[in-house]
Amino acid sequence: MTAPFGxxxxxxxxVSHYADGQxxxxxxxxxxxxxxxxxxxxxxxxxxxxxxxxxxRRSDGSAHIFRLDMHIRRMQNSAALLxxxxxxSSMLEHMIFSVVKQQLDQIPAFPGxxxxxxxxxxxxxxxGSAGQASGTAILYVLAxxxxxxxxxxxxxxxxxxxxxxxxxxxxxxxAKTGGNYAAxxxxxxxxxxxxxxxxxxxxxxxxxxxxxAANFFLINDNRLITKPLDGSILPGVTRDSLLILxxxxxxxxxxxxxxxxxxLDSAANGECALSGTAAVLTxxxxxVHNGRTYPVGNGQVGANTVKLRQALTDxxxxxxxQYSHWLHQVQ
Ligand SMILES: Cc1ncc(COP(=O)(O)O)c(C=O)c1O
Numbered sequence: 001m002t003a004p005f006g007x008x009x010x011x012x013x014x015v016s017h018y019a020d021g022q023x024x025x026x027x028x029x030x031x032x033x034x035x036x037x038x039x040x041x042x043x044x045x046x047x048x049x050x051x052x053x054x055x056x057r058r059s060d061g062s063a064h065i066f067r068l069d070m071h072i073r074r075m076q077n078s079a080a081l082l083x084x085x086x087x088x089s090s091m092l093e094h095m096i097f098s099v100v101k102q103q104l105d106q107i108p109a110f111p112g113x114x115x116x117x118x119x120x121x122x123x124x125x126x127x128g129s130a131g132q133a134s135g136t137a138i139l140y141v142l143a144x145x146x147x148x149x150x151x152x153x154x155x156x157x158x159x160x161x162x163x164x165x166x167x168x169x170x171x172x173x174x175a176k177t178g179g180n181y182a183a184x185x186x187x188x189x190x191x192x193x194x195x196x197x198x199x200x201x202x203x204x205x206x207x208x209x210x211x212x213a214a215n216f217f218l219i220n221d222n223r224l225i226t227k228p229l230d231g232s233i234l235p236g237v238t239r240d241s242l243l244i245l246x247x248x249x250x251x252x253x254x255x256x257x258x259x260x261x262x263x264l265d266s267a268a269n270g271e272c273a274l275s276g277t278a279a280v281l282t283x284x285x286x287x288v289h290n291g292r293t294y295p296v297g298n299g300q301v302g303a304n305t306v307k308l309r310q311a312l313t314d315x316x317x318x319x320x321x322q323y324s325h326w327l328h329q330v331q
Pocket of ligand 1: 052210211212213214215234235236237238239275276277278
């Protein structure tokens, strides 16, 4: 797979419309276009939320979705925070299944996958009342065949440690909503232009949070540290999975707040990594803070990062029966 992550699309999406308090029966339609009135609520007031999850194909041709229930719950939580109509779990599951089932040929061989993007938008045609929620909405599930987000697991990232700016608000960090990403863009663009960094690690007031699109882990041979879920960061499904697997592998798990000072002190003799559906577990090789570069360990992918990533991808490949309940076979 050579195309950048998320730039190629399977031909069909599943779509349902919400009006008068109910959802229409979902239908498959072309992924080529979606018509919106220029006054649509989402285009002005950002009434949107989405999810990102993956379906994997096995050699017998069956498709399996990783931690579908957690992604559905997070979509419902995001919808509630944006005052959009939360879909029933069974309805969203059905829409996701139908998109995968009709397009099994679109799922690349493991470790490739079909990245699924359920998306909800408010579509009231209304620009006169910014304070009013949209009473109508569209829910659709888009699918994109993907390879490796960061283009090879041996690449390490260079992160700007930003102790000034917040990615989003303390409440909305937990929502997967477009505005959060838009708010972070200028900081990421600036970090690239001025410091040649791949991503920004947001640490407002010195509190280490997450990057623009992944959770953050501080790792050594004995323990995993990551910020607790306090509403300000996205409750990552990969984060949750790594905490469970890490404990089983014998690491002590520290879900706690930690500072930039602790991060920079520990990084020299440890490992740092980003976790996410797209990132899986991607090693950080360098941290940049106040114009100075701090190598993380020896700058290469650390042994603990490799071990944790392997434990996760073994499950996703269907090679660990103990966690087979994390995979939902597409029926
Ligand atoms: C801001 C942010 N944090 C963390 C994550 C990781 O979440 P997950 O592991 O559920 O993909 C993502 C998305 O992938 C994200 O956009």
